[in-house]
Amino acid sequence: MTHLRTRDFGIGLVAAMALTACAYRGEPAESPPPGSAVAAAADSSQGARTYAAECAGCHGATAQGTLNGQVPALAGQHRSVLMKQLRDYREGERWDARMEGLMQEHRFATDAQLDGVAAFLAGMNMAPAGGGPGGETAIRARGERVFANSCATCHGARAQGSEPRIVPRLAGQQYMYLRRQLHDAVDGRRPNFPRDHIARLATLDADDIDGLAEYLSELSP
Ligand code: HEC
Ligand code: HEC
Structure with missing residues (x-):
């Protein structure tokens, strides 16, 4: 299992680089799986068409993001x-x-x-990204504990977020992306985070962050 995951991370990286290059030329990056956003582009939804033309090259045909943590999943995220x-x-x-x-x-x-593309994405199903390369039980349990104590009041008991309160869904998000956001926030690279949110994240240690990313990326809300 570890081998498989490690290999998948490598492929994700190469694929992401290739997709990024394609996206700048405005070409669909891969052949569309049935039921995917690119396939959906054939229908009349303007949001689906915008997604396929402008976003799928990086975020993926099913809007699941990339394993290497560069590109987040967007499927099922709240419109707000x-x-x-x-x-x-x-x-x-x-x-x-x-x-x-x-x-x-x-x-x-x-x-x-x-707005059309946001509405389209909010209506898509997100398959949980499914943990990091380690996937140890102890670190996941630690993440679950930290989440329940410090995060669930806003992000929701199942990390489902909130449309009216404009709180992101975290459940099922990419493991490496979650880790990167948590570190970036504390290092001052995410200026749109509220100041008290940064202060809260700054109290976490490296194991808390790994555990949170593990727990959240495996969760379906
Ligand atoms: C060239 C590649 C590329 C394209 C094309 C692209 N994105 Fe992104 N997107 C990214 C990357 C990389 C990030 C993460 C950036 C960061 O760390 O802040 C991102 C982040 C986002 C986020 C923030 C998600 C979150 O969880 O906070 C949203 C929303 C988003 N993109 C929507 C879109 C939409 C809608 C389109 C098409 C109109 C699009 N993106 C096209 C690469 C791309
Ligand atoms: C007081 C409410 C509140 C609490 C408590 C809170 N958050 Fe947040 N969180 C937010 C809001 C609001 C945003 C959106 C910020 C923005 O606009 O970019 C956010 C954004 C995030 C993001 C970025 C998601 C993305 O898609 O890029 C992550 C990751 C995150 N929070 C993790 C946590 C963790 C982990 C904890 C607990 C240690 C926590 N939050 C506690 C309100 C909260």
């Missing part, structure tokens, strides 16, 4: 959360060259152009 993050990239309040570049392009200048 997706909209906030997209606005933050557009306005320079969240930093990432790839997303900022995309959002500053003319075609995403207004919220109306983003």
Whole structure:
């Protein structure tokens, strides 16, 4: 199992690099599996079409993100959360060259152009990303404990987040992405986090963070 996961991480990295290159040329990066976003693009939904044309190259046909932690899963995320993050990239309040570049392009200048794609993604099913390369029980139990004590009041008992309160769903998110966000927040690389959120994350040690990422990435809400 460890071998399989390690190999999958490698493939994810190579695939992500290839997909990133394709996305800049605006080409679909891979042949669409049935029922995927790219296949759905054939239907009349404008959000599905925008997703297939502008986003699937990096986020994947089923919007599950990449194992290497660069690209997050978006499927099943709350519409309000997706909209906030997209606005933050557009306005320079969240930093990432790839997303900022995309959002500053003319075609995403207004919220109306983003709302359809956010609604489409919120309606997609997310399959839990399924843990990190270690996957040890002890670290997962630690993460579950920390989550229940310090995070569940806002993120929800099953990390399902909240549409009206604009709190992200964390359940099922990519393991490496969660780890990176938690470290980035504390290191000051995620300016759109509320200050008290950063302070809260700064109290976590490396094992807490690994445990949280393990627990959350395996969870279905
Ligand atoms: C060139 C690759 C690329 C393309 C194309 C792309 N993304 Fe992203 N996206 C990323 C990366 C990388 C991140 C993580 C950035 C970070 O760490 O802040 C991201 C992050 C996001 C996030 C934040 C998710 C979260 O959990 O906070 C949202 C929302 C998002 N993208 C939506 C979209 C949408 C919608 C499109 C199409 C209109 C799109 N992306 C196109 C690479 C891409
Ligand atoms: C007071 C409410 C609150 C608490 C408590 C809280 N969070 Fe959050 N969290 C939020 C909100 C709101 C956001 C969205 C911030 C933004 O707009 O980018 C967020 C965002 C996040 C993200 C980014 C998700 C993404 O898709 O990029 C992670 C990861 C996260 N929180 C983890 C945690 C962990 C782990 C804990 C417990 C140690 C925790 N949070 C406690 C409210 C909270």
